[in-house]
Amino acid sequence: MKRKIKPFRVIGAAAAFALLALVCVLSALGAEGTVADENGFARCDPTKVMGAEACAKCHEAEINVWHTTPHFGTFDTLHRKPEAKQIAEKLGLRSVKRNETCTKCHYTPQEVDGRQRIVAGVSCESCHGAARDWIDVHSDYGGENVTKEMETPAHREQRIKAAVAAGMNNPANLYSIARQCLACHTAPDEQLVNVGGHAAGTEDFELVAWSQGMILHNLLESGGTMIAPSPIERLRVMYVVGVMADLEASMRATAAATQKATYGVTAARRAAGLKKRLYAISEIVDNPQIAAATKAALAVELKLNNSEALRSAADEIARQAYEFAATADGAQLAAIDQLLPKPEAYKWEAAKR
Numbered sequence: 001m002k003r004k005i006k007p008f009r010v011i012g013a014a015a016a017f018a019l020l021a022l023v024c025v026l027s028a029l030g031a032e033g034t035v036a037d038e039n040g041f042a043r044c045d046p047t048k049v050m051g052a053e054a055c056a057k058c059h060e061a062e063i064n065v066w067h068t069t070p071h072f073g074t075f076d077t078l079h080r081k082p083e084a085k086q087i088a089e090k091l092g093l094r095s096v097k098r099n100e101t102c103t104k105c106h107y108t109p110q111e112v113d114g115r116q117r118i119v120a121g122v123s124c125e126s127c128h129g130a131a132r133d134w135i136d137v138h139s140d141y142g143g144e145n146v147t148k149e150m151e152t153p154a155h156r157e158q159r160i161k162a163a164v165a166a167g168m169n170n171p172a173n174l175y176s177i178a179r180q181c182l183a184c185h186t187a188p189d190e191q192l193v194n195v196g197g198h199a200a201g202t203e204d205f206e207l208v209a210w211s212q213g214m215i216l217h218n219l220l221e222s223g224g225t226m227i228a229p230s231p232i233e234r235l236r237v238m239y240v241v242g243v244m245a246d247l248e249a250s251m252r253a254t255a256a257a258t259q260k261a262t263y264g265v266t267a268a269r270r271a272a273g274l275k276k277r278l279y280a281i282s283e284i285v286d287n288p289q290i291a292a293a294t295k296a297a298l299a300v301e302l303k304l305n306n307s308e309a310l311r312s313a314a315d316e317i318a319r320q321a322y323e324f325a326a327t328a329d330g331a332q333l334a335a336i337d338q339l340l341p342k343p344e345a346y347k348w349e350a351a352k353r
Contacts, residue, residue, distance in 0.1 A: 043104055044108070044109075044129065046110055046130075047111045047130075048130035049108060049110040049125050049130045050110075050125065054135055055124050055131070062219060065217040065219075065227065066123065066124075066215075069215050071121055072120075072121055076121075078102075079095070079097050084102075086197070087192070087196040087198050088102070091191065103118060104184075105187075107121055108120040108121070108123050128177075129167045129168050130167065133166045134164075134167050137163045137166055137168075138163045140159065141155065141156075141159070173326050174237055175245060175322045175325040178207055178241050178242055178246075178325075179248070179318070181210070182246050183249060185202040185205045185249075186202075186253050186267065187200050187253070194259070194261045194263050200267065201250075201266065201267075205246070206341060207239065207242025208242060208346075209341040209347055212229060216229070218230070231330075233329075233333075236330040236336055237324075237330045239339060240285075240328070244318075244320065246274050248318050250267050251271050251300070251310045251311070251317070253270075253271075254267040254268045254271055256307070257304060272302055275298065277339075278293060278297055281339070285333060287324065289321070290324065293316070293324075297317060299313065
């Protein structure tokens with residue numbers, strides 16, 4: 001069933017600026033427009049962030065949906081929360097909005113004339129990558145007077161490839177988006193957890209349930225009037241990719257741990273559970289990428305002082321996840337339907353009850 005959205009309204013510059021920051025993170029595979037953090041996660045380069053206005057003229061419908069989500073609201077609310085202030089105080093941070101520990105996951109930073117400022121909560125470029133190098137390619141449908149409706153299939157394919165090459169995380173490859181989610185939903189910062197008392201990731205995060213929930217913004221099929229749920233074939237691929245991306249991120253978090261405390265223990269336990277889920281998938285689906293990722297996962301021990309092996313395994317899982325997302329035929333994955341979360345478990349449905 002398609003979800004209706006409220007009538008569109010014209011938004012001002014200040015509101016529009018809050019759209020470009022969903023989770024500025026790529027994977028260890030690397031891409032243009034990103035910078036690596038201390039744990040090897042890639043994040044948006046503030047010097048290449050354009051801000052929501054750059055997306056608004058073509059994606060107003062998506063922006064209106066985003067305005068209803070916690071990703072948008074964090075810009076105005078997070079720094080006021082007592083628990084956020086307590087974490088900052090424990091870490092010796094003067095402001096939630098003025099340090100990379102918090103901003104790399106909760107906000108969108110933009111650098112202009114050598115000065116950095118926060119322009120949004122979690123928004124477009126957080127998921128799709130800092131846009132400076134790819135936005136013109138992304139919005140070129142074949143010429144000055146050619147609209148999106150007039151674009152040829154061949155040009156669309158070429159346009160997407162060119163935008164991806166320039167640094168865009170296009171949802172045509174589900175892994176390119178999944179890695180953005182998990183880089184923050186696994187809380188990749190040991191001191192933040194062990195000293196600050198921040199949660200060690202989102203415990204119940206699962207890609208299908210969360211992406212098909214309140215942040216769902218697929219309006220392309222309806223021309224901007226209805227939000228279309230993903231078809232079952234795409235959900236099957238999404239589920240597998242989500243497990244792989246979560247396992248990769250959890251292994252990177254485990255590799256970053258320097259002591260046996262909340263951060264490292266939680267990351268290792270999460271990775272162990274995901275190993276089991278990936279193995280269960282490999283038992284019912286005959287696929288070379290799933291098999292290779294499972295082999296890499298099972299071959300490495302989840303323990304302290306094993307960083308090199310853990311990161312190597314995470315790199316291999318990342319490669320296989322990207323290839324799986326690019327080549328898998330969801331029509332051939334019906335065996336995993338038993339593992340998929342039911343629509344009533346989607347996060348926007350749960351929020352209604």
